[in-house]
Amino acid sequence: MAIFETRLDFLVQHWPALLVALLVTFVSTKAIFRLYFHPLANVPGPKLAAVTWLYEFYYDIIKGGQGVFQLKRLHERHGPIIRITPNEVHVNDPYLIDVVYAGGGKKVNKDPYFVGSFGVPESAFLTVEHDLHRTRRGALNRFFSKSSVRESEPFIQEAAQRFCLRLEEYSGKGPVTLSAATSTFSTDVINEHNFGFRSNYLDGKEFKPNLQNALDGLSNSLQLMKQFPWLHHVMRMIPNSLFIRMDPDMAEYFAHENRVRERLDEVIARIKNGKLSEHYTIFDELLRGTLSEEEKRPERVFQEGLVAVSAASETTAWALTVGLFHVLNRPAVLSKLRAELESNIPDASELPPLAVLEQMPYLSATINETLRRSYGVASRLPRIQPDHPVHLRSHVKKGSTGVEEEFDYVIPPGYPVSMSSVLVHTNPDIFPDPYAFSPERWLNREGGRRKDLDRYLLSFSKGTRQCIGINLAHAELFICIATFVLRLGNRLKLYETTEEDVEIQRDCFGPRPKHGSKGVRVLVN
Numbered sequence: 211m212a213i214f215e216t217r218l219d220f221l222v223q224h225w226p227a228l229l230v231a232l233l234v235t236f237v238s239t240k241a242i243f244r245l246y247f248h249p250l251a252n253v254p255g256p257k258l259a260a261v262t263w264l265y266e267f268y269y270d271i272i273k274g275g276q277g278v279f280q281l282k283r284l285h286e287r288h289g290p291i292i293r294i295t296p297n298e299v300h301v302n303d304p305y306l307i308d309v310v311y312a313g314g315g316k317k318v319n320k321d322p323y324f325v326g327s328f329g330v331p332e333s334a335f336l337t338v339e340h341d342l343h344r345t346r347r348g349a350l351n352r353f354f355s356k357s358s359v360r361e362s363e364p365f366i367q368e369a370a371q372r373f374c375l376r377l378e379e380y381s382g383k384g385p386v387t388l389s390a391a392t393s394t395f396s397t398d399v400i401n402e403h404n405f406g407f408r409s410n411y412l413d414g415k416e417f418k419p420n421l422q423n424a425l426d427g428l429s430n431s432l433q434l435m436k437q438f439p440w441l442h443h444v445m446r447m448i449p450n451s452l453f454i455r456m457d458p459d460m461a462e463y464f465a466h467e468n469r470v471r472e473r474l475d476e477v478i479a480r481i482k483n484g485k486l487s488e489h490y491t492i493f494d495e496l497l498r499g500t501l502s503e504e505e506k507r508p509e510r511v512f513q514e515g516l517v518a519v520s521a522a523s524e525t526t527a528w529a530l531t532v533g534l535f536h537v538l539n540r541p542a543v544l545s546k547l548r549a550e551l552e553s554n555i556p557d558a559s560e561l562p563p564l565a566v567l568e569q570m571p572y573l574s575a576t577i578n579e580t581l582r583r584s585y586g587v588a589s590r591l592p593r594i595q596p597d598h599p600v601h602l603r604s605h606v607k608k609g610s611t612g613v614e615e616e617f618d619y620v621i622p623p624g625y626p627v628s629m630s631s632v633l634v635h636t637n638p639d640i641f642p643d644p645y646a647f648s649p650e651r652w653l654n655r656e657g658g659r660r661k662d663l664d665r666y667l668l669s670f671s672k673g674t675r676q677c678i679g680i681n682l683a684h685a686e687l688f689i690c691i692a693t694f695v696l697r698l699g700n701r702l703k704l705y706e707t708t709e710e711d712v713e714i715q716r717d718c719f720g721p722r723p724k725h726g727s728k729g730v731r732v733l734v735n
């Protein structure tokens with residue numbers, strides 16, 4: 211009894227030291243397990259990254275979106291297959307795209323850690339589990355199919371004409387921000403396609419208001435949200451009015467949310483009353499289709515509608531901005547593009563159908579080069595194969611000797627494996643002189659489109675989780691760039707804008723240029 215009391219006294223007197231000792235033992239046991247006994251222990255990479263997510267935290271949060279550049283350095287040091295967090299493997303080998311982004315009936319889950327950044331878990335985009343994703347995506351496929359986009363072509367053409375007309379109004383009036391104009395174009399198009407309403411952002415003075423700053427702000431917070439997903443609950447508790455006081459750009463975003471909600475309520479009411487909707491919307495597609503009642507819950511359907519706007523507007527706008535910048539910055543590219551377009555299209559105010567534009571090799575090559583240099587998303591995109599191991603085998607030539615080194619790892623089922631478009635698109639073995647904007651790389655000797663490089667374009671990702679909006683995005687890029695070049699190609703000059711304003715400097719999920727960039731600005735004569 212006396213011994214027991216003495217031990218208890220000891221514990222009471224020294225509890226802080228004991229607590230520290232316990233914590234140190236726990237942390238070091240975990241670190242030893244992750245380093246030496248974890249299923250990924252044989253995959254090379256920095257030891258600290260194998261032990262803790264703080265490694266990623268440092269580069270993404272403290273250094274501000276620098277993780278993707280650190281990945282490049284790590285691959286140079288450790289080879290094409292590396293462990294970048296305790297649980298995740300990153301691959302830098304374009305020949306392994308189809309292994310990582312598998313299709314062909316294999317189950318592919320998203321990584322809950324990655325999905326946690328977004329806080330809208332019921333959309334197809336953020337659905338973790340393969341089978342549920344197939345159901346949700348299946349319900350959307352037709353709405354974003356090639357034939358559905360064909361029906362949207364008239365208003366995409368109209369928006370592209372309006373885009374040019376609005377820019378022409380700045381003739382002789384000083385610089386105008388092209389990157390704001392592209393945002394209003396893509397937002398107007400997706401609102402019309404999804405909800406059948408005219409948001410008319412293109413008509414605003416200096417292309418304001420728009421959703422760009424609000425979506426940029428939300429996207430800037432994604433890295434932090436990934437590390438601390440509970441912050442979404444905190445954010446949801448903040449009233450919109452306070453949010454707007456903290457960030458006035460959010461006012462337009464909330465107004466947009468309200469319009470989308472009203473459209474959903476309208477569709478629900480019409481379905482209840484057995485009436486057709488005035489405009490066929492994404493909500494009609496989901497609510498009138500064969501999904502279960504559980505999947506037709508208004509809140510879930512609302513998330514699907516909202517995500518489709520966020521996923522469509524700034525991605526397309528960024529690609530357009532990057533493409534138009536390079537076209538204006540490279541007189542040789544501009545004149546070849548103009549020559550091709552002018553010889554095929556006699557009247558700039560009336561473009562031929564998309565299918566005809568797609569057959570023009572130099573235009574098509576320019577769009578691919580635009581997608582390559584704008585990257586799609588900046589972040590690595592992880593995939594989990596829950597039922598199969600992922601066999602990664604890569605060969606790298608060693609220095610100048612030409613001797614090949616083999617890297618061969620089998621990643622057990624259930625672990626995220628990711629790739630980054632930023633690294634693939636700047637791989638000099640696939641794309642020589644990767645930072646040059648050169649549509650020619652997508653053409654063969656006869657000037658026709660070579661298709662063999664298309665498989666290395668990761669802007670829309672690949673496999674079962676590939677972008678569902680790819681047809682709409684292509685239509686917007688072809689139609690907007692063609693209209694722009696025909697109508698304004700010889701009238702616009704870049705104003706105080708350099709490559710630094712379109713080159714990725716930070717990974718905020720979307721690619722971001724240098725801090726303080728004023729966007730792409732042009733003078734119209």
Ligand code: HEM
Pocket residue numbers: 334335336347354400517518519521522523525526529585586587591668669670671674675676677678679680682683
């Ligand atoms: C140039 C423009 C675009 C780019 C670069 C782009 C890029 C991407 C990428 C990389 C993904 C995969 C994300 C991941 O793996 O987590 C994705 C998914 C998605 N995108 Fe796009 N996107 C673009 C335009 C659009 C448009 C116009 C829409 C129209 C609705 C759209 C809707 C979606 C949706 C709904 C998903 C989720 C698909 C799924 O998980 O099944 N995107 N996009």
